[in-house]
Amino acid sequence: MSTTPQWFMIGGEGPESYNQHSSYQRALLEAAKEKMNEAISAKLSIDLISNRFSVADFGCASGPNTFTAVQNIIDAVQDKYRKETGQNPVENIEFQVLFNDFTTNDFNTLFQALPAERREGTIALSFHIGVINYAFHFTSTIPKGITDRDSPLWNRDMHCTGFNEAVKKAYLDQYSVDTKNLLDARAEELVPGGLMLLFGSGLRDGVKMSETPKGMVMDFIGASLNDLAQQGVIEQDKVDTFSTPLYIAEEGEIRQIIKENGKFTMEAFEDIIHPYGEFPLDPKILAVSTRASFGAFITAHFGADAMRNAFELVEVKAREEFSGIQNAKPGMQYLIVLRKN
Ligand SMILES: C[S@@+](CC[C@H](N)C(=O)[O-])C[C@H]1O[C@@H](n2cnc3c(N)ncnc32)[C@H](O)[C@@H]1O
Numbered sequence: 001m002s003t004t005p006q007w008f009m010i011g012g013e014g015p016e017s018y019n020q021h022s023s024y025q026r027a028l029l030e031a032a033k034e035k036m037n038e039a040i041s042a043k044l045s046i047d048l049i050s051n052r053f054s055v056a057d058f059g060c061a062s063g064p065n066t067f068t069a070v071q072n073i074i075d076a077v078q079d080k081y082r083k084e085t086g087q088n089p090v091e092n093i094e095f096q097v098l099f100n101d102f103t104t105n106d107f108n109t110l111f112q113a114l115p116a117e118r119r120e121g122t123i124a125l126s127f128h129i130g131v132i133n134y135a136f137h138f139t140s141t142i143p144k145g146i147t148d149r150d151s152p153l154w155n156r157d158m159h160c161t162g163f164n165e166a167v168k169k170a171y172l173d174q175y176s177v178d179t180k181n182l183l184d185a186r187a188e189e190l191v192p193g194g195l196m197l198l199f200g201s202g203l204r205d206g207v208k209m210s211e212t213p214k215g216m217v218m219d220f221i222g223a224s225l226n227d228l229a230q231q232g233v234i235e236q237d238k239v240d241t242f243s244t245p246l247y248i249a250e251e252g253e254i255r256q257i258i259k260e261n262g263k264f265t266m267e268a269f270e271d272i273i274h275p276y277g278e279f280p281l282d283p284k285i286l287a288v289s290t291r292a293s294f295g296a297f298i299t300a301h302f303g304a305d306a307m308r309n310a311f312e313l314v315e316v317k318a319r320e321e322f323s324g325i326q327n328a329k330p331g332m333q334y335l336i337v338l339r340k341n
Pocket of ligand 1: 007008060102105132135293
């Protein structure tokens with residue numbers, strides 16, 4: 001996966017880090033665990049489970065969620081093996097785990113959290129199961145015209161709110177190209193019959209991003225950056241031309257992209273009830289967890305001080321608009337199971 005501009009998480013294990021503020025993303029893995037176990041049990045051929053089994057996590061960040069994602073998969077594969085062969089998987093199968101993210105990702109924190117005896121191994125050229133948790137919504141670039149004030153596609157907002165059709169089309173076109181490339185690349189690396197497990201956020205068909213809690217929070221970030229520009233803390237011009245390489249797709253759009261790509265059979269598209277609902281409904285937690293995900297990208301554009309000021313304002317706005325967030329249209333958290341053709 002290669003994306004510019006790079007969107008990476010706040011590293012380390014400090015109070016602002018993704019490592020400390022990613023329980024929302026981890027909770028989906030747990031909420032979808034049973035469905036994932038069923039899919040592995042039913043859709044992964046037992047012939048693929050032999051002496052070495054490789055699992056790859058794409059967009060693993062600095063932990064600890066990647067360990068949950070991978071351990072849940074290993075448990076499900078071992079369980080299937082035990083039930084179908086009557087043999088002990090611990091004695092017969094060596095699991096190999098591949099961690100993938102940007103080179104700017106904080107892999108040090110990730111590897112330090114691994115027990116020493118688990119840090120070595122050879123590099124697999126292919127894998128049996130790939131997982132992506134909350135990293136299936138990026139575009140490789142900001143679509144052309146979006147940040148250009150002279151273009152009819154200029155987007156005043158810092159994300160694709162869904163209200164401007166031309167902007168939405170530009171984002172969807174870019175997302176479609178990038179996601180097909182991603183699927184092509186994964187299809188080359190996966191063994192035939194191997195699975196891709198996609199966990200993440202989508203939209204129900206016809207729902208606009210800014211009608212959902214997550215979209216509202218992105219609007220708060222944009223409004224907070226605007227406030228800072230009004231106060232002269234950052235340049236208005238920079239805010240006007242700031243956009244994010246994110247596209248939260250509708251279910252129908254995701255289905256269409258996967259079908260057009262043609263390298264995988266969609267075995268399941270599960271609408272998962274997230275235990276936190278659509279977002280942690282506490283303005284402080286909401287601001288802190290969003291900062292862990294958006295903070296590094298915003299710092300790269302506006303500097304760390306402005307980023308911190310902006311998220312203080314986000315918390316204020318979330319408090320003021322609390323009932324709006326509670327009454328927003330729900331987004332969708334999914335588990336998509338793809339089997340390589
Ligand atoms: C919201 S985080 C999710 C992290 C982790 N999977 C989890 O469950 O918490 C998104 C991750 O995707 C990574 N990412 C985004 N685009 C990527 C790309 N093109 N190639 C590799 N990693 C990417 C980011 O660096 C980030 O670590």
